[in-house]
Amino acid sequence: MAGTGVFAEIIDEEVYNYYADGEWKKSASGKFVSIINPTTRTPQYKVQACTQEEVNKVMDAAKAAQKLWARTPLWKRAELLHKAAAILKEHKNPIAECLVKEIAKPAKDAVTEVVRSGDLVSYTAEDGVRILGEGKLLVSDSFPGNERSKYCLSSKIPLGVVLAIPPFNYPVNLAVSKIAPALIAGNALVLKPPTQGAVAALHMIHCFHLAGFPKGLISCVTGKGSEIGDFLTMHPGVNCISFTGGDTGIVISKKAGMIPLQMELGGKDACIVLEDADLDLVAANIVKGGYSYSGQRCTAVKVVLIMESVADAVVEKVKAKMAKLTIGPPEENCDITPVVSESSANFVEGLVMDAKQKGATFCQEYRREGNLIWPLLLDQVRPDMRIAWEEPFGPVLPVIRISSVEEGIHHCNASNFGLQGCVFTRDINKAIMISDAMETGTVQINSAPARGPDHFPFQGLKDSGIGSQGITNSINMMTKIKSTVINLPSPSYTMG
Numbered sequence: 146m147a148g149t150g151v152f153a154e155i156i157d158e159e160v161y162n163y164y165a166d167g168e169w170k171k172s173a174s175g176k177f178v179s180i181i182n183p184t185t186r187t188p189q190y191k192v193q194a195c196t197q198e199e200v201n202k203v204m205d206a207a208k209a210a211q212k213l214w215a216r217t218p219l220w221k222r223a224e225l226l227h228k229a230a231a232i233l234k235e236h237k238n239p240i241a242e243c244l245v246k247e248i249a250k251p252a253k254d255a256v257t258e259v260v261r262s263g264d265l266v267s268y269t270a271e272d273g274v275r276i277l278g279e280g281k282l283l284v285s286d287s288f289p290g291n292e293r294s295k296y297c298l299s300s301k302i303p304l305g306v307v308l309a310i311p312p313f314n315y316p317v318n319l320a321v322s323k324i325a326p327a328l329i330a331g332n333a334l335v336l337k338p339p340t341q342g343a344v345a346a347l348h349m350i351h352c353f354h355l356a357g358f359p360k361g362l363i364s365c366v367t368g369k370g371s372e373i374g375d376f377l378t379m380h381p382g383v384n385c386i387s388f389t390g391g392d393t394g395i396v397i398s399k400k401a402g403m404i405p406l407q408m409e410l411g412g413k414d415a416c417i418v419l420e421d422a423d424l425d426l427v428a429a430n431i432v433k434g435g436y437s438y439s440g441q442r443c444t445a446v447k448v449v450l451i452m453e454s455v456a457d458a459v460v461e462k463v464k465a466k467m468a469k470l471t472i473g474p475p476e477e478n479c480d481i482t483p484v485v486s487e488s489s490a491n492f493v494e495g496l497v498m499d500a501k502q503k504g505a506t507f508c509q510e511y512r513r514e515g516n517l518i519w520p521l522l523l524d525q526v527r528p529d530m531r532i533a534w535e536e537p538f539g540p541v542l543p544v545i546r547i548s549s550v551e552e553g554i555h556h557c558n559a560s561n562f563g564l565q566g567c568v569f570t571r572d573i574n575k576a577i578m579i580s581d582a583m584e585t586g587t588v589q590i591n592s593a594p595a596r597g598p599d600h601f602p603f604q605g606l607k608d609s610g611i612g613s614q615g616i617t618n619s620i621n622m623m624t625k626i627k628s629t630v631i632n633l634p635s636p637s638y639t640m641g
């Protein structure tokens with residue numbers, strides 16, 4: 146159970162502590178932040194509201210710990226990460242319980258998130274050993290005018306202190322996708338978890354604590370992003386920010402100093418359906434892509450752009466599959482569970498009402514109880530409707546009928562976002578040409594968008610992000626190149 150057994154030390158008088166200097170601490174603020182259960186809409190957990198002074202201490206400790214960590218052999222860093230991964234997987238149930246209570250993730254998916262996170266940590270340890278174990282040797286005579294008298298040895302070195310800020314929807318997975326690459330590369334790590342999901346993240350951090358990482362190397366400060374966010378992201382002790390979330394990331398990127406940024410922001414992933422597509426495959430992927438975790442995935446299908454001639458058939462197939470979705474509490478493993486907050490539900494409702502007023506066809510009756518919104522397919526959506534462009538992050542999916550592929554590509558590319566997209570067709574040549582034309586970080590052919598497997602590159606164009614994630618890319622991003630040049634007194638050419 147959460148907060149008990151090995152996790153008993155992370156909670157004190159019903160308030161979860163923050164983690165600094167290898168210890169679980171109460172904030173001197175005397176204040177806490179309440180986490181509201183999206184299903185019951187009542188307070189579920191409390192976390193410390195950390196002060197600026199506490200953030201300063203965490204940054205100082207991180208800087209000192211990083212200097213020693215960077216001198217720890219790579220195989221030892223990997224060994225500790227493997228240990229943390231095993232502990233994380235061993236304690237999947239209490240962590241999953243927090244995900245169910247804090248973010249209404251269906252129970253089975255919550256367990257999957259923790260197991261996937263353990264696998265990600267192990268894979269990062271293995272990948273890191275290989276990537277960081279290799280450097281480069283350049284010789285000078287390949288550049289015009291040079292003899293072979295200089296050898297340039299380059300290797301990857303840590304950046305220093307990495308600040309990780311994940312979003313609510315995958316508070317464990319999207320935290321470890323930043324923590325593990327940072328640590329294997331020799332950095333210290335400060336985590337600011339999302340408020341909804343903070344308790345799951347604190348449990349996950351305790352698994353790293355139990356693995357025995359050095360004091361101060363990993364910290365987790367809690368509090369509302371709107372209150373301590375700026376102080377953290379503009380802190381002079383931070384050498385890199387890895388952020389996943391919404392438009393907040395755009396604001397952060399404007400305020401942050403001259404440090405590397407990894408930004409994974411919102412999306413409006415388009416699903417383009419051609420006339421020759423396998424329509425059963427299309428329908429299955431629209432339902433899975435559009436409605437899993439109630440549409441609260443950055444990679445959810447967020448607009449269907451479908452050729453008019455097959456639209457009726459696909460809409461009917463999708464409706465039939467949607468009728469089988471179970472709707473209710475996450476504890477019962479329902480497919481559709483409450484969205485994360487009342488304000489989120491209100492936002493989704495605003496998009497639905499706008500579409501209604503402007504004449505969209507409702508394939509189901511709109512229904513909402515508290516934060517629970519029944520899955521809804523909106524047909525005949527037009528570009529003047531907000532839902533054609535905005536990201537609902539809820540179980541509502543618009544269908545726009547198109548009369549040419551070019552129209553679909555045009556709609557996709559007119560978006561401010563450019564995260565992922567997908568195209569369904571049996572013609573691989575067309576699929577490749579459409580993929581090339583879509584201005585998105587990834588295009589899936591004949592499947593819904595997805596981040597995973599977690600070692601695949603993952604990136605957004607335009608307002609969807611800066612840089613690329615995925616295990617290998619994150620390790621590389623959290624390092625910089627250092628060169629040492631050996632200058633020979635006279636040119637030397639290897640003869641054998």
Ligand SMILES: NC(=O)C1=CN([C@@H]2O[C@H](COP(=O)(O)OP(=O)(O)OC[C@H]3O[C@@H](n4cnc5c(N)ncnc54)[C@H](OP(=O)(O)O)[C@@H]3O)[C@@H](O)[C@H]2O)C=CC1
Nearest residue numbers: 312313338339340369370371374390391393409410411443
């Ligand atoms: N491209 C991608 O890979 C992904 C993108 N997303 C996007 O994330 C959004 C949903 O997640 P959500 O959590 O609501 O996103 P938010 O942008 O609201 O929050 C993300 C994180 O930023 C923190 N935060 C809030 N204000 C600040 C600030 N001023 N400075 C620093 N940090 C701050 C939040 O903390 P707190 O909770 O305390 O406010 C949270 O930890 C959607 O737009 C979705 O598309 C989600 C997953 C993946």
Ligand SMILES: O=C(O)[C@H](O)COP(=O)(O)O
Nearest residue numbers: 315442443444595596597
């Ligand atoms: O950011 C997200 O929404 C998740 O990382 C999605 O992961 P998935 O597409 O692999 O389910």
